[in-house]
Amino acid sequence: MEEETSSSNRPPLPDHLSVDPRSPHHVAAVFEHEVGIRFNDKERHDVEEYCISEGWVKVPAGKTLDRKGKPLMIKLKGKVEAFYL
Template identity: 70%
Template structure:
């Protein structure tokens, strides 16, 4: 019997990625796999958007929301590393 890997190949991780499907930086194929984000050598689980080349992540600001009900995001600058789990 032929033993093949049925899991799809992992796409290359983009320089900039957003979890918001309305964003031009949203890549649905990446979210089919588990990804991890390390910010300043510490893994973060609350990142909504990142940019590796510019060195920032956007995270929700507590329970504050904008007028459309979306969480307000704050931008943190530092070293960003992205990887597949």
């Protein structure tokens, strides 16, 4: 890799990222580092997926599960910023 993004050689944060490995928006190289999400100027620690350009995050809706046993997600719209910790 000749591309240098920072002193610790982290990959650039994508516009759309998901923590689900089965998602087409999952980038495993990004998750080798700690990633932080700021939503409407407040840090969130429960974000499962985000899109900066469209301005939304997906977070679990409490302890509610869908029929497959996964947390039910809700989409919140607002200002999204992603950064490395």
